Amino acid sequence: MKKTLTTLAVTALLAGPAAADLVIPDLSYRTGPYAAGGIPFSDGYQDYFELLNQRDGGIGGEMVRVVECETGYNTEKGVECYESTKGEGALVYQPLSTGITYQLIPKAAADGIPLHTMGYGRTSARNGEVFNNVFNYPANYWDAASVAVNYLLDENGGDLSGKTIALVYHNSAYGKEPIRTLEALAEKHGFDLTQLAVDHPGQEQKSQWLQIRRERPDYVLMWGWGVMNQVAVQEAANVRFPMENFIGNWWAGAEHDVTPAGDAANGYKSLNMNTINPDAPVFDEIREHVVDAGLAAGDGSNVGNVLYTRGMYAAMLAAEAIRKAQEIHGTANITPAMMRDGMAALEMTEARMEELGYPNIGPVFSVSCQNHGGSGQGLVQQWNASEQRFEPLTGFIEPDREVIDPLIQEDSMAYAEENGITPGCADS
Amino acid sequence: MPDQLLFATEVALNGLMAGVMYSLVALGFVLIFKASGIFNYAQGVMALFAAMTLVGIQNGQVPFSHLINAIFGTDIHYFGWEAPAILAIALTVVVMIALAWAVNRFIFRHLVNQEPIILFMATIGLAYFLEGVADLMWGSEIKTLDVGLPQGINETIDSVTFEIFGYGFFIDNLDIVATVIAALLVLGLVAFSQYTKQGRALRAVADDHQAALSVGISLNFIWVLVWSIAGFVALVAGIMWGAKSGVQFSLSLIALKALPVLMLGGFTSIPGAIVGGLIIGVGEKLFEFAIGQPFLGGATENWFAYVLALLFLVFRPQGLFGEKIIERV
Numbered sequence: 221m222k223k224t225l226t227t228l229a230v231t232a233l234l235a236g237p238a239a240a241d242l243v244i245p246d247l248s249y250r251t252g253p254y255a256a257g258g259i260p261f262s263d264g265y266q267d268y269f270e271l272l273n274q275r276d277g278g279i280g281g282e283m284v285r286v287v288e289c290e291t292g293y294n295t296e297k298g299v300e301c302y303e304s305t306k307g308e309g310a311l312v313y314q315p316l317s318t319g320i321t322y323q324l325i326p327k328a329a330a331d332g333i334p335l336h337t338m339g340y341g342r343t344s345a346r347n348g349e350v351f352n353n354v355f356n357y358p359a360n361y362w363d364a365a366s367v368a369v370n371y372l373l374d375e376n377g378g379d380l381s382g383k384t385i386a387l388v389y390h391n392s393a394y395g396k397e398p399i400r401t402l403e404a405l406a407e408k409h410g411f412d413l414t415q416l417a418v419d420h421p422g423q424e425q426k427s428q429w430l431q432i433r434r435e436r437p438d439y440v441l442m443w444g445w446g447v448m449n450q451v452a453v454q455e456a457a458n459v460r461f462p463m464e465n466f467i468g469n470w471w472a473g474a475e476h477d478v479t480p481a482g483d484a485a486n487g488y489k490s491l492n493m494n495t496i497n498p499d500a501p502v503f504d505e506i507r508e509h510v511v512d513a514g515l516a517a518g519d520g521s522n523v524g525n526v527l528y529t530r531g532m533y534a535a536m537l538a539a540e541a542i543r544k545a546q547e548i549h550g551t552a553n554i555t556p557a558m559m560r561d562g563m564a565a566l567e568m569t570e571a572r573m574e575e576l577g578y579p580n581i582g583p584v585f586s587v588s589c590q591n592h593g594g595s596g597q598g599l600v601q602q603w604n605a606s607e608q609r610f611e612p613l614t615g616f617i618e619p620d621r622e623v624i625d626p627l628i629q630e631d632s633m634a635y636a637e638e639n640g641i642t643p644g645c646a647d648s
Numbered sequence: 649m650p651d652q653l654l655f656a657t658e659v660a661l662n663g664l665m666a667g668v669m670y671s672l673v674a675l676g677f678v679l680i681f682k683a684s685g686i687f688n689y690a691q692g693v694m695a696l697f698a699a700m701t702l703v704g705i706q707n708g709q710v711p712f713s714h715l716i717n718a719i720f721g722t723d724i725h726y727f728g729w730e731a732p733a734i735l736a737i738a739l740t741v742v743v744m745i746a747l748a749w750a751v752n753r754f755i756f757r758h759l760v761n762q763e764p765i766i767l768f769m770a771t772i773g774l775a776y777f778l779e780g781v782a783d784l785m786w787g788s789e790i791k792t793l794d795v796g797l798p799q800g801i802n803e804t805i806d807s808v809t810f811e812i813f814g815y816g817f818f819i820d821n822l823d824i825v826a827t828v829i830a831a832l833l834v835l836g837l838v839a840f841s842q843y844t845k846q847g848r849a850l851r852a853v854a855d856d857h858q859a860a861l862s863v864g865i866s867l868n869f870i871w872v873l874v875w876s877i878a879g880f881v882a883l884v885a886g887i888m889w890g891a892k893s894g895v896q897f898s899l900s901l902i903a904l905k906a907l908p909v910l911m912l913g914g915f916t917s918i919p920g921a922i923v924g925g926l927i928i929g930v931g932e933k934l935f936e937f938a939i940g941q942p943f944l945g946g947a948t949e950n951w952f953a954y955v956l957a958l959l960f961l962v963f964r965p966q967g968l969f970g971e972k973i974i975e976r977v
Contacts, residue, residue: 250788251783251788259788259789391946415946416946417946420950423893423899430818431937446898450896451893454892458799458820459801460800479894484799
């Protein structure tokens with residue numbers, strides 16, 4: 221809000237075009253039922269680009285111009301945002317919604333603008349030969365399901381046979397995403413999978429948690445979003461389900477998902493695609509160059525929290541892809557097609573993450589024409605209620621590629637057939 | 649008792665409790681519709697606004713701080729004090745009364761004698777406006793609501809039922825509190841309408857606006873009064889639902905749970921809102937338990953509540969307790 225008003229005021233005063241050349245739209249949702257998740261992500265995304273502008277004079281000498289558009293997490297509004305901003309020279313879109321992503325995949329392909337759907341969207345977009353313009357590194361939903369199961373395998377000495385895992389999921393395309401993978405993993409490892417759908421928005425989950433209380437599954441996995449997460453954590457506490465056996469995915473593992481339940485949420489676990497370290501040097505830089513200078517997208521209170529870090533990580537990956545594109549094409553002023561080349565050649569090494577001011581923020585991975593999904597690794601974190609923070613329980617865990625890759629191949633090839641796409645690498 | 653019967657009984661009891669929570673929202677709709685014929689689309693947002701105001705006052709948050717900071721370049725967010733829950737509730741009631749006055753002064757006073765659909769449209773506008781104001785006043789982040797309400801399994805019911813049946817029933821303490829509060833609320837509303845001058849005036853207006861006007865009852869006063877009471881009911885609903893999920897913008901969607909209750913119980917009956925809520929709560933929970941989860945993949949509660957309400961409507965269009973409207977030509 222502060223950023224919006226400041227932007228309005230500055231725009232009114234200057235009434236002239238901005239000078240920046242690298243245009244990055246930010247399809248944010250700062251209003252509506254999902255704003256609590258949308259605000260910190262957008263703050264992190266914008267603040268990192270602002271840091272690059274203020275500290276380094278942009279990327280490769282070109283300033284970054286972030287164009288924010290409010291979607292309200294609404295698919296129609298998201299598509300409107302895409303249509304209204306693409307003409308400004310947008311280099312890459314981070315739609316921040318699986319629903320919006322599905323609508324934008326054919327549009328972005330036609331317009332030649334890349335999409336980065338980080339840990340959401342269409343899982344089979346990992347197959348870069350079918351989805352030339354869509355990237356979902358560092359991990360996707362099916363990776364997440366497999367990482368959760370691999371973690372549980374590790375907890376149980378490599379054997380889950382005879383165990384029961386309940387999946388509590390948002391009754392939507394997003395919530396149903398992991399079912400196929402979990403069914404395949406259940407068959408492979410011999411555990412029973414119980415599926416418990418929760419209707420949107422998820423304020424009432426009594427039936428599901430009474431069933432969990434009756435059947436006492438060994439573990440509960442959750443694919444939730446918005447109010448569903450807070451209610452689920454509270455209901456789990458109410459029926460005394462052991463929090464350490466309750467694991468949410470990475471969209472059910474932010475501070476605001478657990479704080480309403482207070483101390484009862486202590487021990488709740490969730491996946492994450494990046495580490496959480498509020499003391500990372502990059503945050504000090506953001507505070508110095510952006511927050512203290514009054515240029516932050518928010519009020520600065522979110523710096524370092526789970527979703528702020530993820531938003532900043534998304535911006536960091538975009539900035540690195542821009543650098544790579546500039547390097548490949550020998551020009552600082554890149555086009556969306558060049559950006560796609562940069563994304564397809566992205567490499568995140570330990571050394572580079574350290575140089576960027578956040579060692580080990582994400583897994584080491586590289587992207588290629590064939591693999592748009594990165595390493596697929598994820599970690600498990602646990603809520604410490606007394607410290608009011610998530611703490612890492614594991615390092616990055618590998619997903620089960622043996623199970624996931626055939627599913628991705630099958631789904632992506634079906635998409636290619638439906639849409640008349642001949643699989644192959646995009647021309648540079 | 650066979651296990652399935654025990655489980656069904658537990659589900660039905662929890663359905664009754666959930667139904668009370670739905671009734672708390674439906675009551676606000678009924679009060680306004682009964683007194684003014686307005687279907688208040690903004691009732692859910694009023695619950696959100698009331699709960700956000702309560703938490704904001706409790707935490708000593710400066711209202712409109714982002715706006716103030718953006719205009720004046722300041723950096724203020726909190727007053728630096730925390731208000732006791734009871735004081736915060738009292739102050740929120742004052743805010744809801746002020747809102748009721750403003751709604752009538754600036755909207756409905758100008759729409760007297762308009763078609764019901766126009767009044768309904770006005771409440772849609774009010775809902776979106778109020779949501780925006782709540783955002784500007786208190787921000788969009790999820791807030792923890794703590795007014796000292798107990799939550800979690802009721803130990804006594806658990807142990808007593810375990811001794812009798814060998815299976816301890818789960819009943820949430822918050823639901824028990826909600827039931828007691830709903831009962832007190834209904835008793836209070838009945839006593840108010842039966843035994844106070846203002847209450848009798850309200851009933852007169854509800855029966856016949858023209859006749860009430862002819863005996864000197866101020867319609868403006870009655871409408872401010874009824875919107876204030878609906879605001880108070882919204883605060884109670886906001887507290888109960890907000891205690892479960894934290895106070896956040898999806899709180900306004902609780903109105904969706906009240907609609908089938910209104911269809912079933914009738915738009916003009918306070919007992920109808922309660923009985924309707926109980927029937928919907930038990931019906932949807934038992935259907936999910938017996939048919940939805942085993943045979944249909946679950947998540948049937950939202951749509952089944954409406955199916956149940958539609959079934960009642962077919963046989964009794966005015967709802968269980970609603971007044972049958974006969975227009976003579």
